[in-house]
Amino acid sequence: xxxxxxxxxxxxxxxxxxxxxxxxxxxxxxxxxxEVGVSREKNKLNTLMKNSMLIPVITLGFFLVGWWLxxxxxxxxxxxxxxxxxPWSEPWSELMGPHMGGAPESDNLTADETATWARLNGVFxxxxxxxxxxxxxxxxxxxxxxxxxxxxxxxxxLVGCFTWVIDAAxxxxxxxxxxxxxxxxxxxxxxxxxxxxxGSALAILIHLGPRLGRFRADGTPRVFPAHxxxxxxxxxxxxxxxxxGFYAACNVPIANIDTGDGSFFSATTIYLTxxxxxxxxxxxxxxxxxxxxxxxxxxxxxxxxxxxxGLGGIITASAGNDxxxxxxxxxxxxxxxxxxxxxxxxxxxxFKIDDAVGAVAIHGYCGTIGVIASGFILxxxxxxxxPSYAPITPWGQLAGAAIMxxxxxxxxxxxxxxxxxxxxxxxxxxxxxxxxxDISILAEAELQTAELEQAEDEMRQQxxxxx
Amino acid sequence: xxxxxxxWQLNPLEVGPLYPWVGMEVWMVLATALFCGxxxxxxxxGEQRRYVLPAGxxxxxxxxxxxxxxxxxxxxx
Numbered sequence: 001x002x003x004x005x006x007x008x009x010x011x012x013x014x015x016x017x018x019x020x021x022x023x024x025x026x027x028x029x030x031x032x033x034x035e036v037g038v039s040r041e042k043n044k045l046n047t048l049m050k051n052s053m054l055i056p057v058i059t060l061g062f063f064l065v066g067w068w069l070x071x072x073x074x075x076x077x078x079x080x081x082x083x084x085x086x087p088w089s090e091p092w093s094e095l096m097g098p099h100m101g102g103a104p105e106s107d108n109l110t111a112d113e114t115a116t117w118a119r120l121n122g123v124f125x126x127x128x129x130x131x132x133x134x135x136x137x138x139x140x141x142x143x144x145x146x147x148x149x150x151x152x153x154x155x156x157x158l159v160g161c162f163t164w165v166i167d168a169a170x171x172x173x174x175x176x177x178x179x180x181x182x183x184x185x186x187x188x189x190x191x192x193x194x195x196x197x198x199g200s201a202l203a204i205l206i207h208l209g210p211r212l213g214r215f216r217a218d219g220t221p222r223v224f225p226a227h228x229x230x231x232x233x234x235x236x237x238x239x240x241x242x243x244x245g246f247y248a249a250c251n252v253p254i255a256n257i258d259t260g261d262g263s264f265f266s267a268t269t270i271y272l273t274x275x276x277x278x279x280x281x282x283x284x285x286x287x288x289x290x291x292x293x294x295x296x297x298x299x300x301x302x303x304x305x306x307x308x309x310g311l312g313g314i315i316t317a318s319a320g321n322d323x324x325x326x327x328x329x330x331x332x333x334x335x336x337x338x339x340x341x342x343x344x345x346x347x348x349x350x351f352k353i354d355d356a357v358g359a360v361a362i363h364g365y366c367g368t369i370g371v372i373a374s375g376f377i378l379x380x381x382x383x384x385x386x387p388s389y390a391p392i393t394p395w396g397q398l399a400g401a402a403i404m405x406x407x408x409x410x411x412x413x414x415x416x417x418x419x420x421x422x423x424x425x426x427x428x429x430x431x432x433x434x435x436x437x438d439i440s441i442l443a444e445a446e447l448q449t450a451e452l453e454q455a456e457d458e459m460r461q462q463x464x465x466x467x
Numbered sequence: 468x469x470x471x472x473x474x475w476q477l478n479p480l481e482v483g484p485l486y487p488w489v490g491m492e493v494w495m496v497l498a499t500a501l502f503c504g505x506x507x508x509x510x511x512x513g514e515q516r517r518y519v520l521p522a523g524x525x526x527x528x529x530x531x532x533x534x535x536x537x538x539x540x541x542x543x544x
Binding site for chain 1: 479480481482483484485486489490492493495496499500502503506507510511513514515518519
């Protein structure tokens with residue numbers, strides 16, 4: 001960082017991502033509140049701990065494997081090359097810790113890599129890690145009240161540290177093979193995170209089965225009332241807020257996009273195609289608006305689906321929100337939420353899938369619909385500044401959606417959940433499910449209450465004897 | 468052990484890693500990985516004890532008979 005412009009842009013980028021990471025933490029707070037609110041009284045603490053503890057579990061996995069995998073896997077399974085070298089992202093790299101960017105100690109780092117990554121490695125790592133938590137958290141809501149925490153954390157590691165990272169390497173990086181060969185475009189991760197996590201959740205739910213009593217003998221679903229509506233609503237508002245930060249984190253804040261001799265600095269997407277924070281902010285809010293309206297209308301004013309609709313609207317429009325007109329984002333969000341809502345109830349009725357929070361619908365169906373729809377709306381747009389890359393097409397986006405939802409979302413989790421089920425590690429016993437997962441806590445609380453009552457009796461007796 | 472930085476009176480352009488024990492990174496990462504694996508195995512085995520052994524089954528009143536310290540530590544989550 002010897003010249004002032006380079007120093008300014010590096011330090012600004014470091015600070016920019018640092019701020020987005022803090023904002024994105026609200027997504028996880030929101031998911032925790034939301035899931036605990038939806039769970040029944042007898043399961044609320046277990047629900048909280050199951051989701052909260054995916055933070056350390058996924059963080060360790062992402063530190064050990066995920067960050068390196070994101071760079072290494074960008075060529076896919078031999079499609080545009082082999083494993084890419086990314087020494088700055090290896091967990092034992094000197095650039096993972098505090099580093100001033102001077103001459104590298106390691107032989108496999110160049111001076112340029114060291115100077116660039118010393119200040120950006122950690123904040124990029126954190127931004128991607130927060131996306132990993134989100135992927136895990138999406139699964140968490142769908143499976144509440146009957147999955148074993150250990151099994152859930154293994155599945156969360158699979159998704160948060162491996163499958164989502166591979167799909168990001170393939171389709172959410174400036175040199176990913178899907179971007180090069182398919183023209184895949186998913187600027188704010190409709191398919192990369194939400195489609196994939198939704199497909200993963202659906203696969204797990206098939207093996208996990210519904211909660212006891214969720215379906216009547218005649219097969220019709222029974223509604224389990226949420227134990228705290230306000231937690232759900234506050235949680236959802238926090239998810240919206242964090243999602244806003246996520247949009248910022250998906251951008252490169254300042255890059256020279258001029259291909260000629262001069263300089264023109266702009267924000268870019270992760271594909272290094274130009275966009276503006278101003279434009280994506282309007283589209284984010286118009287998609288939220290369309291989703292809220294569609295959720296309200298299609299559910300007949302149901303608060304749960306209205307708020308979920310807001311989220312589903314953003315997720316649907318996210319794939320192309322760097323390029324859409326605000327009205328396009330608005331109507332596309334409405335379409336996604338309407339389809340997601342209808343699909344949720346059709347799948348629930350037809351296949352007896354108990355998705356406790358509608359995660360498969362809002363993330364999986366809306367995200368996948370958004371990816372496919374963007375292929376038609378953005379047909380012919382360049383997917384990259386590199387003119388040798390394929391342009392955006394409906395078939396490229398359709399293939400991309402299938403890779404996200406099915407190949408990397410559904411199939412790995414289907415196999416993993418099947419293995420856990422066979423090993424008897426996936427689901428809690430029926431007796432525990434009936435009693436509630438918080439029984440130990442409740443029993444302890446009863447003991448403490450009895451102890452306090454006994455103490456009060458003793459105090460009264462002592463007071464009487466003193467009198 | 469010798470600290471990585473012995474004085475801040477230096478040329479920043481020549482400074483690399485700041486943390487102690489430079490050169491031991493692989494071993495520190497290995498320890499982190501081992502602990503990660505240990506935690507998951509500890510949790511899964513704890514759940515097996517809790518949910519599969521008859522003593523861990525709750526009775527008809529919903530209270531658990533399994534109050535050993537080893538099982539109490541993973542009762543929530």
